[in-house]
Amino acid sequence: MAGKTKLPDDLLIDKRKGLPEALKFLFADYPRDIWRKHKNMGELTTFWLSRHDQFRRAATTLNANNQAFLEGQIDPKTFSHNMVPGFNALLGGLTEHHTMEDHHYFPKFRVVEPKLARGFEILDEDHHALHAAIENVAQTANNFMQSEGRDNLLRTGDKFVDANAKLLAFLMRHLEDEEDLIVPILLDRSEATVMGQGH
Ligand SMILES: [Fe+2]
Ligand SMILES: [Fe+2]
Structure with a gap:
């Protein structure tokens, strides 16, 4: 993050409601409802979109478990034991x-469509925000798992659930905006052209 231009607050992941209009000129030609049947929809894009859907499902499932815990349907010990595998899989997968994306894909997209460079600054900043949110979830999870006694478990569990809800909201915002920025580029230029850029 150091040395980069700071983005205005309204472009940050916790404030944004979508991509700014100035970055939607390609999206206007390639709206979501034509993506799946477009002739340039390739294997890599399909795989990447399905990976995003896996993240959405995994994060939503974790959040549903958290909700059940908050509502007292799962006791703290069981919750603490059951959440770890799914949580670790999500965090590892996201990292x-x-x-x-940062090292292999985004540099190619920036070359192909320089007018969307601001969009990649936003996505890059999102990744930092997501990692901070992930660290917060990991920290609150550790506190929760090391807690003793029902009151402490409930208190630290609440903090963990809050951190997780924030991560879920960030993730949903990021995935949608990232797709709206990138899929139109891939459809417009084709995967072969885009992936042939640089290394
Ligand atoms: Fe991303
Ligand atoms: Fe992504």
């Missing part, structure tokens, strides 16, 4: 996914 790997963002690394690929």
Whole structure:
């Protein structure tokens, strides 16, 4: 983050309601309802979109478990024990996914469509915000799992659930905006052209 131009608040992940209009000129030609049947919809884009859907489902399931815990349907010990595998899978998957995007994909997209460079600054900043949110979830999860006694478990569990709800909201915002920025580029230029840029 150091050395980069700071984005205005209304473009940050916790304030934004979608991509700014200035970055939607390609999206206007490639709205979501034509993506799946477009002739340039390729294997890589299909795989990438399905990975996003897996993240959405995993985060939604975790949040539903959290809600059940908040409502007293799962006791704290069971909740603490059951949440770990799904949570670790989501965090590990997201970290790997963002690394690929930051180092392998985004540089190519920036070259192909320089007028959308601001969009990649937003997505890059989102990745930092998501990682801070992930660390917060991991920290609150650790506090929760190390708590003793029902009152402490309930208190630290609430904090964990709040942190997780924030991560889910961030993730949903990021995935939607990222797709709205990137899929139109891939459909407009084709995967072969885009992926052939740089290395
Ligand atoms: Fe991303
Ligand atoms: Fe992504």
